[in-house]
Amino acid sequence: MKKTKIKLDNVSVGYLTETIIKGLSLEIKEGEFVGIFGHNGAGKTTLLCAINGLANIRKGRVFINDIEFNIFTENLLRRIIGYVPQTLDIDPKLPILAKEVILMARYGKLGLFHFPGEKEKKLLEEICYLLEIEHILKKPFGQLSGGERKRVLIARALIKEPEILLLDEIFAWLDFEMTGKVSKIIEEIHKREGITTLLVSHEIETIKKLCERVIWLEEGKIIYDGKKEEFIKKFETKNGIN
Amino acid sequence: MELIKFAFFQKALIAALLAGIACGIVGVWIVIMRISFIGVAISHSAFAGALLALFLNKPVIPFSFLFCFLACAILGPISDKGQLHPETSIGIIFSSTLGLAFLFMGLLPESKSQALNLLWGSILTVNLLDIIILVITCFFVIIITVIFFKELQAVIFNRELAKASGISATIFFYLLLLLTGMTVGATLKSVGGLLVFALIVNPAASAYQITYNMKKMYFLSCVFAILSGWIGLFLSAKFNFPAGASIIIVSTFIFIISVIFSPKRVKK
Numbered sequence: 001m002k003k004t005k006i007k008l009d010n011v012s013v014g015y016l017t018e019t020i021i022k023g024l025s026l027e028i029k030e031g032e033f034v035g036i037f038g039h040n041g042a043g044k045t046t047l048l049c050a051i052n053g054l055a056n057i058r059k060g061r062v063f064i065n066d067i068e069f070n071i072f073t074e075n076l077l078r079r080i081i082g083y084v085p086q087t088l089d090i091d092p093k094l095p096i097l098a099k100e101v102i103l104m105a106r107y108g109k110l111g112l113f114h115f116p117g118e119k120e121k122k123l124l125e126e127i128c129y130l131l132e133i134e135h136i137l138k139k140p141f142g143q144l145s146g147g148e149r150k151r152v153l154i155a156r157a158l159i160k161e162p163e164i165l166l167l168d169e170i171f172a173w174l175d176f177e178m179t180g181k182v183s184k185i186i187e188e189i190h191k192r193e194g195i196t197t198l199l200v201s202h203e204i205e206t207i208k209k210l211c212e213r214v215i216w217l218e219e220g221k222i223i224y225d226g227k228k229e230e231f232i233k234k235f236e237t238k239n240g241i242n
Numbered sequence: 243m244e245l246i247k248f249a250f251f252q253k254a255l256i257a258a259l260l261a262g263i264a265c266g267i268v269g270v271w272i273v274i275m276r277i278s279f280i281g282v283a284i285s286h287s288a289f290a291g292a293l294l295a296l297f298l299n300k301p302v303i304p305f306s307f308l309f310c311f312l313a314c315a316i317l318g319p320i321s322d323k324g325q326l327h328p329e330t331s332i333g334i335i336f337s338s339t340l341g342l343a344f345l346f347m348g349l350l351p352e353s354k355s356q357a358l359n360l361l362w363g364s365i366l367t368v369n370l371l372d373i374i375i376l377v378i379t380c381f382f383v384i385i386i387t388v389i390f391f392k393e394l395q396a397v398i399f400n401r402e403l404a405k406a407s408g409i410s411a412t413i414f415f416y417l418l419l420l421l422t423g424m425t426v427g428a429t430l431k432s433v434g435g436l437l438v439f440a441l442i443v444n445p446a447a448s449a450y451q452i453t454y455n456m457k458k459m460y461f462l463s464c465v466f467a468i469l470s471g472w473i474g475l476f477l478s479a480k481f482n483f484p485a486g487a488s489i490i491i492v493s494t495f496i497f498i499i500s501v502i503f504s505p506k507r508v509k510k
Contacts, residue, residue: 052406079408088400093506094274095454096399104396108408115392140454160407 002029004066005164005196006051011060013043013050019058020046022220031194035201035211035228037235042217044200045086048166051198052083064164079109082157086168086200088149092142098152099124099137105156120159127155130185146173154182158189165190165197171206183210204235245479250366257368257432258471258489260376261441264383264425265433266464269446270456271418274398279329280317281422282439283336287313288426289435290339292360293346302360303375306430310423313339318416343435363434363486365475372431379428383421387460390414395456434486441467444493451497451504466496 049055216224291309445466474489
């Protein structure tokens with residue numbers, strides 16, 4: 001039996017006066033590929049932030065590898081989580097290169113007083129070759145196109161050699177061809193490394209293609225959690241699709 | 243050039259060098275994180291602290307440091323939690339510290355010239371103790387920047403992503419604020435409470451126009467800050483201008499030049 005990788009126990013998350021996720025509980029097993037589906041404002045991104053310890057948790061507990069997320073464990077746990085944010089607002093003049101943005105993801109794992117070495121160089125080469133971004137590594141990150149930035153952020157998540165991958169709308173900004181390539185890379189890495197992967201998307205086709213299990217959120221609550229096939233039937237019934 | 247022979251001018255040049263290095267480095271953080279307003283609030287807190295010290299007839303520097311650190315302790319959580327819009331809260335702190343400063347100034351029983359010196363700065367009257375304090379501040383700012391270069395780079399790039407990488411981003415953010423406070427406190431006497439902030443922002447903003455490399459930005463920012471100090475001092479001596487104001491005008495001139503010749507500028 002596979003061990004529980006992520007566990008949320010009655011978690012509520014909010015910003016200011018609004019509660020976005022309301023008393024949510026779920027378990028995700030090691031090696032699962034889970035789609036988080038829902039309309040805008042359903043709480044998908046907030047759920048990823050709750051798992052990553054970036055959200056303001058008002059109630060409940062989050063466990064990664066059976067270790068509770070708290071002030072003492074957060075940095076250790078975050079080092080095994082690769083996270084691709086939905087958007088990143090960056091000034092085009094910012095003096096930081098794409099290569100530096102990718103390597104920054106290893107800084108926590110490297111620890112204080114240690115700098116990227118041969119291992120990081122090798123990982124960088126491999127991942128950038130896969131994502132076809134070798135030619136933009138020396139460009140300022142702020143000057144990359146939306147699609148290039150997205151691929152750099154995916155590389156950033158992968159260079160951590162994560163046990164858990166949190167992907168927030170990763171296909172936004174990618175063109176048709178690159179969407180196909182990136183989804184194949186994610187699928188292959190998931191199969192080869194057995195990384196527990198959570199993919200947030202509001203596009204049913206992406207979920208259909210990649211995920212085994214789907215969590216459907218509406219107004220911060222789970223309205224469906226189960227196999228992809230059942231989810232598709234439920235979705236089509238709800239939307240009157242034959 | 244005859245002025246260089248005088249001890250007071252040599253001390254002023256050394257103070258400008260040290261203040262330039264500290265302000266140049268701190269400015270890089272402030273400009274990249276776009277928290278200029280926090281810097282303004284800290285520098286006005288230092289001024290308020292110094293005036294309280296004058297009112298109580300106590301040494302100026304410990305009080306200005308204390309007020310800077312207090313401002314950091316208040317501004318950090320405000321900027322972190324986002325419960326109030328940061329600019330609103332910082333605006334309130336900025337105006338209230340300025341209000342306090344002028345209250346203490348109004349209560350001063352004797353001449354206000356010492357207080358005005360703190361406002362405009364008096365780099366030509368710095369003493370050995372002021373220089374020692376600047377050396378200590380520079381030492382801390384440089385050492386921390388070198389040792390934690392990668393962590394600071396990640397934090398000033400994006401605090402949320404730095405957190406997600408497993409870096410103690412909040413601790414480093416507070417460290418940046420504290421070093422900013424320390425720099426403001428240490429340069430208060432030489433550059434002045436109102437002008438120190440311009441010496442933090444202008445050189446770094448000029449360097450920002452020129453390079454895409456973070457290490458070069460640190461270097462250029464320090465060079466511009468030191469040049470502003472030295473050229474400002476010579477102009478002040480030659481034309482009998484107030485030194486602090488001359489330094490800031492030179493730094494503004496450097497900024498205008500770097501914007502005009504910036505390789506990052508969109509050419510039409």
